[in-house]
Amino acid sequence: MSILAKPVLLIGAGHMGGALIAGWRRARALEPGELMIRDPEPGTQALAAADWGASLNGPDDRLAAAKTVVLAVKPQAWRAAAAAVAPFLASDATVVSVVAGIETRDLSQAFGARPVARVMPTTAAAICRGAASIWASTAAARAAAHAVFEPLGAVVDLADEALMHAATGASGSAPAYVYALVEALQAAGVAAGLEVGAARELARATVIGAAGLLEASGEDAAELRRQVTSAGGTTAAALGVLTGDGALERLMTRTVAAAAARSRALSHE
Numbered sequence: 501m502s503i504l505a506k507p508v509l510l511i512g513a514g515h516m517g518g519a520l521i522a523g524w525r526r527a528r529a530l531e532p533g534e535l536m537i538r539d540p541e542p543g544t545q546a547l548a549a550a551d552w553g554a555s556l557n558g559p560d561d562r563l564a565a566a567k568t569v570v571l572a573v574k575p576q577a578w579r580a581a582a583a584a585v586a587p588f589l590a591s592d593a594t595v596v597s598v599v600a601g602i603e604t605r606d607l608s609q610a611f612g613a614r615p616v617a618r619v620m621p622t623t624a625a626a627i628c629r630g631a632a633s634i635w636a637s638t639a640a641a642r643a644a645a646h647a648v649f650e651p652l653g654a655v656v657d658l659a660d661e662a663l664m665h666a667a668t669g670a671s672g673s674a675p676a677y678v679y680a681l682v683e684a685l686q687a688a689g690v691a692a693g694l695e696v697g698a699a700r701e702l703a704r705a706t707v708i709g710a711a712g713l714l715e716a717s718g719e720d721a722a723e724l725r726r727q728v729t730s731a732g733g734t735t736a737a738a739l740g741v742l743t744g745d746g747a748l749e750r751l752m753t754r755t756v757a758a759a760a761a762r763s764r765a766l767s768h769e
């Protein structure tokens with residue numbers, strides 16, 4: 501376990517920033533006095549953290565205390581957010597950015613050449629079941645990012661910054677693919693004759709149960725699939741449609757590539 505340098509300053513407490521707050525609190529990674537939050541329109545998690553005792557939109561002269569700065573604003577807002585805090589930060593503060601597509605070279609420049617790590621997280625960080633892909637050019641910045649995300653789930657180091665685009669497509673954006681799968685399974689259940697409520701309950705419970713078994717068993721997904729697919733049975737018939745001729749793999753490859761391409765484009769906007 502890497503040691504988290506505190507206090508932590510979180511810039512942007514929307515969907516992802518809010519998930520980080522919830523996860524840190526669940527994991528007891530921080531005491532209230534060790535969390536500073538900046539957000540012009542604080543949402544539920546930021547307000548709950550302020551009730552808990554964290555500092556919310558405190559004075560600029562307090563920012564110098566921050567040892568780790570987590571940047572979690574939208575890509576369009578990052579330059580303004582960085583410019584608003586950078587002059588007040590201590591020279592040894594490390595910046596950990598979860599902003600999709602924005603490169604460490606640009607981030608480091610905007611933060612006065614302070615060390616920067618990039619992370620592509622998932623919102624399941626809120627329940628400490630996240631997946632975080634990490635890249636940094638220095639061991640110290642990488643360790644800072646590990647310390648921020650290890651309490652929040654799995655962490656994976658990337659060998660090259662360019663791989664952040666692939667990690668965005670294959671992980672950061674991917675919870676939405678799973679939710680879309682649940683929606684499609686529910687709709688298909690209705691199309692097959694189930695009532696809406698029953699189809700919803702079954703789709704949710706089936707996906708949650710399959711994910712739980714994946715975790716509890718530690719088996720590869722391919723092995724679990726084989727275990728529930730008997731030759732000539734109903735599941736084999738279904739998979740003939742879903743994965744026959746590599747259909748699902750081709751669709752998923754295009755899906756991940758679209759997210760990666762958007763991430764590349766964001767880095768040039």
Ligand SMILES: NC(=O)c1ccc[n+]([C@@H]2O[C@H](COP(=O)([O-])OP(=O)(O)OC[C@H]3O[C@@H](n4cnc5c(N)ncnc54)[C@H](OP(=O)(O)O)[C@@H]3O)[C@@H](O)[C@H]2O)c1
Pocket residue numbers: 511512513514515516517518538539540541543572573574575577580581582584598599600601620621622623672673
């Ligand atoms: N959501 C995900 O699943 C996910 C996954 C991986 C990575 N990310 C990355 O996480 C970042 C945040 O995404 P999100 O979905 O959490 O966006 P979001 O819900 O819009 O949250 C961003 C928050 O930052 C606030 N903000 C804007 N300007 C600010 C400033 N100058 N200083 C402080 N706070 C400011 C926004 O306030 P206003 O609403 O007032 O603008 C908003 O509350 C993005 O860069 C995204 O690439 C997200």
